[in-house]
Amino acid sequence: MELYGYWRSSASYRVRIGLNYKGLDYHSIPVHLLRDGGEQHQTAxxxxxxxxxxxxxxxxxHVVHQSLAILEYLDETCAGPKLLPGDAAQRATIRALSLDLAAELQPLINLRVQQYLTQQLQVSEQAKQAWLQEWFGRAFQAFETSLHETAGDYAVGDSFSMADACLVPQVYSALRFGIELADYPQLERLYQKLLSLDFVQAAAPEQQPDAQV
Known part of the structure; x- marks a missing residue:
């Protein structure tokens, strides 16, 4: 398996967590999102x-894009612990929480949106930060509320799942942008627990071969 990604990409991060959780070997191929205008834009x-x-x-x-599609593909085709464990109702909850972060939050705060805000719309850094605060805040408050209903040891019950793989990168990004977690105690507790797991630590951006720290 080959994974094309970027060390600090949230979507790449969640797939690395999933690959590690299932104990799968893969070759990482860096795609630098900033160098030479962004290698992701090159024809190849x-x-x-x-x-x-x-x-x-x-x-x-087989070529699969979109991080959640990749994670479900891995779950359906590869051995190892399930990223979507439980019955149909539990798997639906896992998918919903995953989408809350990967489909609702991330598209509003990712690199190309931030670049459009500052380069095309000429918004100030202060205005961009306000944008990030707004959308992180809305998403994290909703996730915090959901956790009161769904969480056990992990985001959904007592088994690690795709929802946890999605949570870690989004909190990592939030902290990088100066977002405070004090208003989200359940979310912060879960994040700290997840960071203690070996397979999550190995997926961390700073541990990747293309990391620039």
């Missing part, structure tokens, strides 16, 4: 992933 990569986004998983003749 666009032929692999027309969206020009990371990550992209190549598994033999």
């Amino acid at each position: 990569y666009r032929q692999l992933n027309p969206n020009g986004l990371v990550p992209t998983l190549v598994d033999g003749s």
Whole structure:
């Protein structure tokens, strides 16, 4: 397996967590999102992933993009502990929480949106920070409320799942942008627990071969 990604990409981060959790070997191929205008825009990569986004998983003749699709593909095709454990109702809850972060929050705060705000719309850094505060705040408050109903040892019950794999990168990004977690005690507690897991630590941005620290 080959994983095309970027060390600080939230979507790449969640897939690395999933791969590690399932004990899968893979080769990491860096796609630098800033160098030379962004390597994701180069023709060779666009032929692999027309969206020009990371990550992209190549598994033999199969090419899969979109992080949640990749995680579900891994769960359906590979051995190891399940990222979507439990019955249909529990799996639906896991998918919903995962989408709350990956589909509702991340598209509003990712790199290309921030670049559009500052480069095309010419918003100030202060205004950009206000934008980030707003959308992180809305998403984290909703997630915090959900955790009161769904959480056990992990985001949904007592088994690690795709929802946990999605939570870690988004909190990592929030902290990088100066977002405080004091208003989200359940979320912060869970994040700290997840950081203690070996397979999560190995997926951390700073542990990647293309990391720039």
